[in-house]
Amino acid sequence: IWDTAGQERFQSLGSAFYRGADCCVIVFDVNILRSFETLNNWREEFLKQADPSDPESFPFIVIGNKIDIDGGNSRMVSEKKARDWCASKGNIPYFETSAKEDYNVDEAFLCVAKTALASEHEQHDMEANMFIDAVISEVYQKLLQKLSREEGALVE
Template identity: 65%
Template sequence: MPARRRTLLKVIILGDSGVGKTSLMNQYVHKKFSNQYKATIGADFLTKEVQFEDRIFTLQIWDTARQERFQSLGVAFYRGADCCVLVYDVNNMKSFDNLNNWRDQFLIQAIPSDPDNFPFVVLVTKLIKKSRAWCASKGNIPYFETSAKEVFNVEDWRGRRDRSTGCEC
């Protein structure tokens, strides 16, 4: 039996403070949810191994603080990222409006080799028409409904049909 290939993938989670980034990350990695909100200071990361076909991927998932005093850390944390997850709270439309800023700042600081084709994913708690239009305008970025509290679509958003494009992701 051939040895399985292992690949490290760096995933950055971005979004306004309080939108649920840490909750989603903890639910995905540890299968735990807490009602206690504790702001991330600087940055934190968790790892999770996932298998896809004959490969094992170690996801290094980075959760970064939104607070202005930590923004200078972005360059160090964003560089070398393989994917960026943008999160907003459907009940906080300002967090949706800030998706452009998060995406733009990521591209400026991460300096990916092909910024037009860098993989972004948007995670939201409910289907909303505005998110569909925004994702379409940014090159059909896939997005998924999620809820860390309800354990909905946290673990298995891969392979789901994206409602905005109809593609299998």
């Protein structure tokens, strides 16, 4: 977990920290519209720096935080607007939280853990399948070569 607090000065360090990630969590403040408006920039920057093998299916989770402030009266980003954005990006899971009141934080991070583990298992399975395919291909090629040599010996 790497918390940049939305500070752009950390973007240049991204590639060193993003590579090998199993999931990306982007948190915004529901009371600051600009915080929400930068979600896409952070998502794109992460994908650029992390360079995952399949950017379209890389798992993200979005968290709208600080829902407790002013009883929700100072809220600038509606839950619907945030959910619509998440839906438009491939149905990214969305959680609304209050870190101050410890509301929905455990649920959000449980989803993060499950998503990261699932991603890691998928990556491992894909690598295992690629290895198995390579071994089968190599064995098949050797069999063909052996059969070819044996047929040549029979013809002579």
